[in-house]
Amino acid sequence: MTAPNLILLGPPGAGKGTHAEYLEKKMGLAHISTGDILRQAVAEVTELGKKAQQYMDAGQLVPDELVIELAKERLAKPDCARGWLLDGFPRTVAQAQALTKFMAEVKIPAPLVINMVISDEEVIGRLSGRRMCRGCPTIFNVERDDIDVGDSCPVCGGEIYIRTDDQPAAVKERLQVYKRQTEPVIEYYGQRGQLVTVDVEGEQADVARCLLVAATGGEMSDE
Numbered sequence: 275m276t277a278p279n280l281i282l283l284g285p286p287g288a289g290k291g292t293h294a295e296y297l298e299k300k301m302g303l304a305h306i307s308t309g310d311i312l313r314q315a316v317a318e319v320t321e322l323g324k325k326a327q328q329y330m331d332a333g334q335l336v337p338d339e340l341v342i343e344l345a346k347e348r349l350a351k352p353d354c355a356r357g358w359l360l361d362g363f364p365r366t367v368a369q370a371q372a373l374t375k376f377m378a379e380v381k382i383p384a385p386l387v388i389n390m391v392i393s394d395e396e397v398i399g400r401l402s403g404r405r406m407c408r409g410c411p412t413i414f415n416v417e418r419d420d421i422d423v424g425d426s427c428p429v430c431g432g433e434i435y436i437r438t439d440d441q442p443a444a445v446k447e448r449l450q451v452y453k454r455q456t457e458p459v460i461e462y463y464g465q466r467g468q469l470v471t472v473d474v475e476g477e478q479a480d481v482a483r484c485l486l487v488a489a490t491g492g493e494m495s496d497e
């Protein structure tokens with residue numbers, strides 16, 4: 275296997291969470307989503323959750339110092355020894371630099387970064403149809419799955435809901451934040467020779483296949 279550590283980089287709605295679940299199963303990596311960790315902190319009304327909520331609801335980034343600390347704590351857990359897949363981190367150059375420093379300190383090989391490319395129009399369409407489960411990490415879409423708010427999750431029976439930050443105004447803000455604060459991270463990893471780019475605008479099964487090939491340097495495929 276080429277890269278035991280992976281980063282999925284891409285705008286909101288690119289399919290990071292959806293495909294991270296797939297790659298996690300295929301490659302046996304620990305899936306770390308800073309968005310999921312923060313949403314859980316908000317739901318449990320922890321100190322972190324109280325600090326993060328206002329930023330998340332408005333579609334803005336949670337301050338670097340909070341997120342860097344939570345990512346480092348998570349990466350130090352035992353399940354990460356088998357390799358990990360970061361979804362939603364880093365999303366500023368300061369976060370990328372902190373991750374590089376942390377990895378050098380604990381002597382972990384540099385990650386492969388997959389840059390997921392998609393148009394704003396497709397992102398807006400996908401996020402307007404996204405439905406989440408409160409009980410498990412499954413991500414749904416009303417356009418494809420026969421499910422909506424009021425139904426029970428077919429996987430765990432949990433409540434189906436719409437994320438607060440999937441409202442149109444927050445999606446617009448998140449796309450702007452991505453261009454302003456996260457796109458420079460693409461350049462950061464490009465200059466370090468750690469970046470591969472994958473077009474993720476297509477059908478989910480096709481995108482999954484392309485990501486698996488990119489993630490493993492062609493050593494694994496779903497054909």
Ligand code: AP5
Pocket residue numbers: 284285286287288289290291292293308309310312329330331333334335336337338341361362363364365369400401403404405413414415416439448474475476477478479481
């Ligand atoms: P986070 O949860 O990370 O949100 P995001 O990056 O905006 O990404 P999303 O979860 O919205 O989208 P996704 O790419 O995972 O797409 P998905 O797979 O769901 O962060 C949320 C907030 O937390 C941030 O705004 C910020 O406030 C805070 N935060 C988190 N990390 C932070 C950090 N590092 N620093 C600072 N703040 C941080 O797919 C979307 C929809 O499309 C689904 O319905 C899915 O079914 C569908 N879909 C997926 N792929 C396809 C396909 N190929 N074809 C058709 N439909 C598809």
